Amino acid sequence: METSKVICVVCPNGCEISVDHEIQDNELKVLNITGNKCERGEKYAESEIICPVRTLTSTVAIADGMFPRLPVKSAEPIPKASMMEAMKEIRKKKVTAPVFMGDVIISNVAGTGIDIIAEKNG
Amino acid sequence: MINVDVAIVGGGPAGLAAAIECRNSGCENILILERDKILGGILNQCIHAGFGLSFYKEELTGPEFAQRQINELKGTGIKVMTDTMVLSVSQEKVITACSVEGLVEIQAKAIILAMGCRERTRGMLRISGTRPSGIYTAGTAQRLVNVEGYMPGKEVVILGSGDIGLIMARRMTLEGAHVQGVYEIMPKSNGLKRNIVQCLDDFGIPLHLNTTAIEIHGKERVIGVTVARVNQNLQPIEGTEEFIPCDTVLLSVGLIPENELSLGCGIVMDPKTRGPKDYGAFATSVPGIFACGNAHHVYDLVDNVAKDAIKVGRTASEFVRGEVSE
Ligand SMILES: Cc1cc2nc3c(=O)[nH]c(=O)nc-3n(C[C@H](O)[C@H](O)[C@H](O)COP(=O)(O)OP(=O)(O)OC[C@H]3O[C@@H](n4cnc5c(N)ncnc54)[C@H](O)[C@@H]3O)c2cc1C
Ligand code: SF4
Numbered sequence: 001m002e003t004s005k006v007i008c009v010v011c012p013n014g015c016e017i018s019v020d021h022e023i024q025d026n027e028l029k030v031l032n033i034t035g036n037k038c039e040r041g042e043k044y045a046e047s048e049i050i051c052p053v054r055t056l057t058s059t060v061a062i063a064d065g066m067f068p069r070l071p072v073k074s075a076e077p078i079p080k081a082s083m084m085e086a087m088k089e090i091r092k093k094k095v096t097a098p099v100f101m102g103d104v105i106i107s108n109v110a111g112t113g114i115d116i117i118a119e120k121n122g
Numbered sequence: 123m124i125n126v127d128v129a130i131v132g133g134g135p136a137g138l139a140a141a142i143e144c145r146n147s148g149c150e151n152i153l154i155l156e157r158d159k160i161l162g163g164i165l166n167q168c169i170h171a172g173f174g175l176s177f178y179k180e181e182l183t184g185p186e187f188a189q190r191q192i193n194e195l196k197g198t199g200i201k202v203m204t205d206t207m208v209l210s211v212s213q214e215k216v217i218t219a220c221s222v223e224g225l226v227e228i229q230a231k232a233i234i235l236a237m238g239c240r241e242r243t244r245g246m247l248r249i250s251g252t253r254p255s256g257i258y259t260a261g262t263a264q265r266l267v268n269v270e271g272y273m274p275g276k277e278v279v280i281l282g283s284g285d286i287g288l289i290m291a292r293r294m295t296l297e298g299a300h301v302q303g304v305y306e307i308m309p310k311s312n313g314l315k316r317n318i319v320q321c322l323d324d325f326g327i328p329l330h331l332n333t334t335a336i337e338i339h340g341k342e343r344v345i346g347v348t349v350a351r352v353n354q355n356l357q358p359i360e361g362t363e364e365f366i367p368c369d370t371v372l373l374s375v376g377l378i379p380e381n382e383l384s385l386g387c388g389i390v391m392d393p394k395t396r397g398p399k400d401y402g403a404f405a406t407s408v409p410g411i412f413a414c415g416n417a418h419h420v421y422d423l424v425d426n427v428a429k430d431a432i433k434v435g436r437t438a439s440e441f442v443r444g445e446v447s448e
């Protein structure tokens with residue numbers, strides 16, 4: 001069994017969480033999680049060991065908007081490993097106003113199954 | 123002269139939350155004055171997630187938090203003047219502002235100051251060297267990249283490890299720049315742990331503690347920075363100097379409340395918070411003038427800004443109704 005320390009990034013508390021894990025039948029298994037102040041931390045710590053994910057935020061070019069850029073985010077956290085691939089698609093994307101908060105800007109970004117959506121009206 | 127019950131200076135999260143609460147607690151004639159083209163304040167450039175967990179019980183980005191507040195304004199009858207810069211506030215509660223139509227004067231029964239904060243600039247730090255281009259405060263760079271769509275440079279050094287600097291380290295990296303490192307004079311970062319993990323560690327950006335910049339090089343454009351380690355008295359240690367090549371330097375060195383207007387009005391200031399001295403329930407030394415948000419003191423979390431601004435909105439409307447004695 002191994003123990004990893006994970007700092008929870010879900011909220012500003014930044015709890016230091018210990019995760020006991022080991023490989024069983026060629027699969028990484030989480031055995032025990034301590035140090036989290038809430039349930040969200042438990043979920044985060046588990047995913048951090050098995051498949052780390054992050055909410056990606058960036059901007060896309062927008063024509064006819066108030067400003068040249070529209071802020072966008074991944075509707076859900078995406079695997080860390082797909083972040084740079086997702087950025088390539090985001091950098092190429094152009095939209096035209098009007099756009100509303102929550103509108104899908106890129107669907108299934110970098111093959112993750114997760115959409116990139118608008119953070120505000122533009 | 124425009125007459126209103128409550129005038130709010132600044133349409134960021136503090137001003138918006140205060141305005142909505144004024145309306146909810148019975149005031150009808152409310153006016154928000156905002157110098158920018160849009161409402162939302164600093165949140166418009168804070169495109170990262172990490173807002174609203176306690177106020178909206180949901181993790182939002184800055185623009186999403188602002189958009190929710192803007193949506194809440196609809197149908198309230200609260201008047202908004204954007205592109206309107208407030209020039210002065212008097213003890214008699216007369217506001218002078220410059221709008222697209224020229225100068226306007228507003229007589230208010232109560233005023234809420236919600237101008238936010240500004241960044242400390244390089245002049246307030248002591249770094250020697252020339253004054254080439256390529257030096258930005260982290261917040262200015264944030265606005266350039268996230269709102270204007272302009273990349274300040276390709277090889278970046280970040281001085282100071284405040285949250286805005288950490289967030290910009292990640293942002294510039296995602297946009298294809300290379301961040302050499304974050305240099306912090308103190309033995310510990312004053313940024314949130316979550317930002318060190320997800321903004322630096324995730325991208326392999328080094329954080330150098332006990333290290334400061336002693337010189338910025340370059341004639342027209344920055345070509346590099348000399349950094350050195352410091353001793354316990356924060357003095358550079360001879361022999362530890364290192365030249366770091368870069369074309370851009372971001373300064374992430376803290377915020378101070380924006381209070382030119384308060385000073386001009388003769389409001390008593392608190393030397394500790396650098397905001398107006400609090401005479402209880404966010405009242406300033408001038409009866410009927412209140413302060414909230416980062417103009418009152420610098421907050422870490424927008425959720426707390428909004429929660430406190432609600433209290434301010436309520437007190438201001440009580441004042442207008444004469445329920446709060448002078
Ligand atoms: C870069 C950065 C990152 C942050 N990250 C987080 C985070 O991850 N999570 C979190 O919870 N909080 C975060 N915060 C804190 C939070 O965003 C702020 O505390 C909050 O936005 C402050 O709100 P405010 O309304 O007081 O000020 P602001 O949002 O600054 O609004 C002030 C408004 O007043 C206007 N104004 C100023 N002077 C005048 C004038 N003379 N006339 C007319 N209008 C005027 C300005 O244009 C602006 O719109 C961050 C802050 C910054 C700066
Ligand atoms: S464990 Fe819960 S309280 Fe601790 S940082 Fe994570 S989300 Fe916040």
